[in-house]
Amino acid sequence: MEYIGYGNNGQSVKEKILGMSFTYILLMIILAGIGTLTLYSGLTEVGHLGPASI
Amino acid sequence: MRFGVALVLMIFMALIDARQYYKWAYVFYLVSMMLLVAVEVFGHIGMGAQRWINFGLFKVQPSELMKIGIVLFLARYFNAMTIQGIRTIRGLIIPALLTLFPVALIAMEPDLGTSLMVLITATVMVFVAGVQWWKFALVGAAGGGCLPIVWNCLHEYQKNRVLTFLDPERDPLGTGYHIIQSKIAFGSGGIFGKGFLHGTQTHLNFLPEKHTDFIFTMFSEEFGMLGSLTVLALNLLVIALGYLFAFRTRNYFAKLTIIGLNTNYFLYVFINISMVMGLLPVVGVPLPLISYGGTVMFSIMASFGIILCMSVNKSKMAFDDN
Numbered sequence: 001m002e003y004i005g006y007g008n009n010g011q012s013v014k015e016k017i018l019g020m021s022f023t024y025i026l027l028m029i030i031l032a033g034i035g036t037l038t039l040y041s042g043l044t045e046v047g048h049l050g051p052a053s054i
Numbered sequence: 055m056r057f058g059v060a061l062v063l064m065i066f067m068a069l070i071d072a073r074q075y076y077k078w079a080y081v082f083y084l085v086s087m088m089l090l091v092a093v094e095v096f097g098h099i100g101m102g103a104q105r106w107i108n109f110g111l112f113k114v115q116p117s118e119l120m121k122i123g124i125v126l127f128l129a130r131y132f133n134a135m136t137i138q139g140i141r142t143i144r145g146l147i148i149p150a151l152l153t154l155f156p157v158a159l160i161a162m163e164p165d166l167g168t169s170l171m172v173l174i175t176a177t178v179m180v181f182v183a184g185v186q187w188w189k190f191a192l193v194g195a196a197g198g199g200c201l202p203i204v205w206n207c208l209h210e211y212q213k214n215r216v217l218t219f220l221d222p223e224r225d226p227l228g229t230g231y232h233i234i235q236s237k238i239a240f241g242s243g244g245i246f247g248k249g250f251l252h253g254t255q256t257h258l259n260f261l262p263e264k265h266t267d268f269i270f271t272m273f274s275e276e277f278g279m280l281g282s283l284t285v286l287a288l289n290l291l292v293i294a295l296g297y298l299f300a301f302r303t304r305n306y307f308a309k310l311t312i313i314g315l316n317t318n319y320f321l322y323v324f325i326n327i328s329m330v331m332g333l334l335p336v337v338g339v340p341l342p343l344i345s346y347g348g349t350v351m352f353s354i355m356a357s358f359g360i361i362l363c364m365s366v367n368k369s370k371m372a373f374d375d376n
Binding site for chain 2: 011013016017019020021023024025027028029030031032034035036037038039041042043044
């Protein structure tokens with residue numbers, strides 16, 4: 001069996017990227033966005049808006 | 055920034071040929087296992103547990119690597135077997151031993167939450183591979199019988215977590231403090247929440263670990279029940295899509311890998327959200343993509359990358375050992 005490194009079964013990188021589920025990636029980005037927002041709140045002390053050192 | 059780097063890692067993992075994962079599955083498992091043993095010998099101690107290996111510039115938590123390693127190992131092992139072989143006791147001895155060994159090593163760190171996650175993920179994969187349900191019932195019954203022994207092997211703080219789970223009011227200012235404050239914060243958020251940066255329970259430091267394991271509590275206080283349901287729904291969609299990919303792919307190795315990694319993600323979300331609501335004992339499992347913590351973010355995004363890689367591969371391509 002020949003291992004071609006990138007791609008799958010002769011698919012090019014472009015074909016592979018286009019074959020990925022963008023809904024799946026979008027959901028991850030939304031969740032990470034919520035995470036960043038919540039982390040900002042979690043690392044913010046009362047009385048000022050800058051993230052506190054942990 | 056952290057997510058951006060993890061996203062690049064995910065895309066890199068997704069672009070690797072699926073056959074490479076098959077080829078290197080055993081090696082990856084072996085390296086993870088060696089790192090787990092190394093943690094026991096000269097691991098870095100932090101917050102009372104010996105979970106990290108310090109490489110100078112960065113620290114690595116081998117148990118996170120093992121979550122991927124065990125999935126790749128079992129997927130390759132079962133891919134090479136016939137259903138008749140899987141259903142014999144002999145066919146199950148190797149996967150059982152090679153699952154229980156890392157589970158025991160992780161439990162000794164001690165990291166009971168992660169060891170249980172590895173065990174449950176492996177169990178789900180063995181079930182999907184076609185092992186009869188009565189064997190699980192048998193092992194479950196034997197495990198139930200061993201509970202008194204397991205209980206005696208637990209550390210004092212682990213016993214306290216279980217006792218606190220059963221009755222949080224037994225020590226409200228000590229072991230029960232976390233979970234009581236978490237429930238108060240949840241309830242105080244109401245339906246619409248107190249607003250961004252206005253969570254009193256969390257910002258007045260009543261709630262410990264608010265940016266790590268208890269971040270969902272903080273989110274719920276600020277964004278209320280509607281916000282919490284949104285996060286739950288988004289996670290549910292990610293999990294459902296993962297299982298849909300597994301259902302669609304025709305390759306057995308890819309199917310098992312997706313199911314294993316997706317189950318691991320499901321366990322993260324389920325255990326974290328249940329524990330902050332008092333439905334499970336506190337075991338120190340973060341909420342993926344949301345909690346603070348680099349290793350988990352990278353291991354989860356690497357898992358997503360592998361899932362995407364396998365999902366693109368819908369053809370029944372041959373994975374063999376030749």
